[in-house]
Amino acid sequence: MKPVLETRDLQMIYHVGKVDVPALRGVNISVGAGEYVAIMGPSGCGKSTLLHVIGGMLQPTTGRVEIDGEDLTTMTDAQRTDLRRRKIGFVFQRFNLFPTLSAEGNLKLAERIYSNSKNGGDAARRHEVLKLLKLENKMKHKPLELSGGEQQRVAIARAIVNRPAILLADEPTGNLDSENSTIVLEMLRGLNKEFGQTIVMITHNPEAAALADRIIEMRDGLVVS
Amino acid sequence: MDNLIVENIKQRPLRTAISVVGVALGVILIVLMVGLARGMVRDSAERQGNVDAEIRFLPTEISSAAAANPLMMPARFAEVIMNGVQPTAEDPDLQAKPPIAGVSATTPVGEFIQNSESGIGFEYVDGIDFPSFSKTTRITMVAGRPLTDGKAPDSAYEVIVDRYYFDNNKDVNRQPLQLGSKIKTLGHEFSVVGVYEPSMLARIKMPLHTMQQLLGGAENCTFIMIRTTQPALAKSVKEALESNYPGYHAYLTSEIPALFSQGIRPLEIFLDVVIWLAVVISTLVILLAMYTTIIERTREIGILKSLGASKTFVVMTIEKEAALISALGVLFGFVVSVVGKYALEASTRLKIDIEPRWVLIATVVGIGCGLLGALYPALRAANLDVVEAISYE
Structure with a gap:
């Protein structure tokens, strides 16, 4: 299986005053196209740092990260931003929707960013995604008019509307009750199964991780299994 | 309208209103003060020109x-x-x-x-x-x-x-x-x-x-x-x-318009001061408004960047918002200026000329200063660290 994500000896050291705090100590992972991988580990083990590095939001201290064949670590900040725009979708624990925009408006904004403001997006794709996530009746609703589960589904819809090579989810059910967590996790599973969406998900929840194809365990900045 | 810029403006109506009034103040300063000065000079020159006598004779000193x-x-x-x-x-x-x-x-x-x-x-x-x-x-x-x-x-x-x-x-x-x-x-x-x-x-x-x-x-x-x-x-x-x-000097009446032009020079300096004052007011108002906006929307800027928005996209989003506020300010300024013109002319003997040239200058100053004032906040937003911004409480 062709890897969509590959890291080699990835290290990340934060400099806090005069103290160096290693967050990643040589992480090697590979995620194939269409795989659904969960990353688990205790707080402070480096999961979020790893996700931020994979997502091009942080530059690692050493090592390599390849997304769909492109090496993030040799790129400038602008190039990493561009790669994120083209190939990565993000889902956050806190949903991170624009509160002033409707569900559809949030998707349109992502499309505008994707197309560099050159077009108004693909309405058919937008509707397809919203329908897939059972949000077709919520298109005109603003985030505050939606439940937590619905907001997270809108966030997922926004993340995949531009067909990213990889979807990175940071504790996507961390702010949801169990019922909504189940719905969101089933939808992620469905996206992976039906559309072959590659997903890397950070979670503390063993039940959420159990739905993934593979679980990567981290501890103290290293992959332990 | 499902538009980030318009929705942002609507989200904070008071701040938008203050910004609009700030820009409008600059426009009013230019349009009314220049119009007043020009109108009074024109009116005086016309009335001087209506005298048929060819010479005006008066003390030199x-x-x-x-x-x-x-x-x-x-x-x-x-x-x-x-x-x-x-x-x-x-x-x-x-x-x-x-x-x-x-x-x-x-x-x-x-x-x-x-x-x-x-x-x-x-x-x-x-x-x-x-x-x-x-x-x-x-x-x-x-x-x-x-x-x-x-x-x-x-x-x-x-x-x-x-x-x-x-x-x-x-x-x-x-x-x-x-x-x-x-x-x-x-x-x-x-x-x-x-x-x-x-x-x-x-x-x-x-x-x-x-x-x-x-x-x-x-x-x-x-x-x-x-x-x-x-x-x-x-x-x-x-x-x-x-x-x-x-000890006495005779002016030809035909020289009077030229003499008025010479007399206008200090007036031109005054008008320059008015324009710069308008520039400073409009720029500062937008700078402060947009700077506050950036701090308030740090998290949203982080979200934009996490979605892959380039620095140019972030800068343009903020500049467009400033341009829209400035345009509203310019429009409001013109409305107040026109109302002010008729009100002043009706209640006083002042003459106010609203000339297209100065309307254009006021528009350029209003919108230009809005864009200029928003530039620093926009650049600051564009350079925010995405991880810090997205974690901003």
Whole structure:
């Protein structure tokens, strides 16, 4: 299986005053196209740092990260931003929707960013995604008019509307009750199964991780299994 | 409208309103102040140009005392210029002066500047000798009667006014002017006894004698208007006047517009100051508003960047918001300026010219300053660290 994500000896050291705090100590992972991988580990083990590095939001201290064949670590900040725009979708624990925009408006904004403001997006794709996530009746609703589960589904819809090579989810059910967590996790599973969406998900929840194809365990900045 | 920029503006209506008013203030400053200055100068120049007399004769040096009493020139010069003068038995020391050839009429004019009765701006009042003034200029009475010499007690406090003044002003009882109405000028009430056309020099004219009595400048005037027998003689008359009357200068009426232009130079400096003030106000208002916006929306900027928005996209989003606020400010500023123009013109004798050129300048200043003011906050937003921004509480 062709890897969509590959890291080699990835290290990340934060400099806090005069103290160096290693967050990643040589992480090697590979995620194939269409795989659904969960990353688990205790707080402070480096999961979020790893996700931020994979997502091009942080530059690692050493090592390599390849997304769909492109090496993030040799790129400038602008190039990493561009790669994120083209190939990565993000889902956050806190949903991170624009509160002033409707569900559809949030998707349109992502499309505008994707197309560099050159077009108004693909309405058919937008509707397809919203329908897939059972949000077709919520298109005109603003985030505050939606439940937590619905907001997270809108966030997922926004993340995949531009067909990213990889979807990175940071504790996507961390702010949801169990019922909504189940719905969101089933939808992620469905996206992976039906559309072959590659997903890397950070979670503390063993039940959420159990739905993934593979679980990567981290501890103290290293992959332990 | 599902648009991030519009929704952002709607989300904080008070801040948007303050920003709009800030930009509008700059626009109003430019449009109204420039319009007022231009309007007053144009109006004055037009009224100076309506005088047919070819020459204005006045002292070379205008002393600071002239501000308090502008009647510093002997009014009898008007007679002397026409007929000349020789020493007499009563006054053997009198310096002989020949009559100036080519002069057909002369008239002494007293001109006083006072605060406008409305309290806004200032206005001129002329003191004239109507018989000689009517021979020297093309003044025509269109209603009522001409001024008398003002020497009889019952005719001292009479004025004639031009048509514009008559149609646009109120008397001391706040009633529309009619013949016989009382208006207040030089601290006294005067009866309006006539209306003249065309507008020339000051709109209000009283007997020169009355002005002399009120200002303590007995037998004096501010300048003398001189009409020549033929316009072609104006230059030679001017030279003869200046050689026979040292310390006095003769201006050709045709030179007056150029003299006004010279007088406008300090005004241009003042207008430049007004424009820069508008620039500073508009820029600062938008800078502060957008800076606050950026701090408030740090997290949203982080989300934009996490979605792959480039620095250019972030900068353009903020600049577009500033441009929209500025455009609203410019529009609001124009509305207030136009309303202000009509309100001021209706309640005062001020003239305000809203010229397309200055409307364009105000638009450029308003929107340009908005974009400039938003640039620093926009660049700061574009350079935010995405991980820190997205974690911002």
